[in-house]
Amino acid sequence: MKLKIRAIFLICFSTILLYSFSDCGLLVNHEDLCAEDLKDYDNCFAMLLIADPACGQGTGTCLPGYVQLSKSICASRMKVKGCRAHRN
Secondary structure, three states, X not given: OHHHHHHHHHHHHXXXXXXXXXXXXXXXXXHHHHHHHHHHHHHHHHHHHHHOHHHHOOOOOOOHHHHHHHHHHHXXXXXXXXXXXXXX
16 A cells, blocks of 8 residues: 555655646756747847838848847837847
8 A cells, every 4th residue: 555655755746846847847858938028029020120211221230229128128119038148
């Protein structure tokens, strides 16, 4: 009887432990977690650059300050904080 209880406890404990590690990204590939965020970031960044007449029309007058502002706006919209390092 004690052996069954111990086995059930170990199974439950290891399941909870594995779930908590996978939630932190230790067992899940970080790129898989960030894929949606990175795609949204790329779309946001492209739209902000196209929206500015100096950047979007290819005149070469896109200011570095506007590019940095666009990066910070799009990075603030990312859900997973660790994903921001991939694009900043």
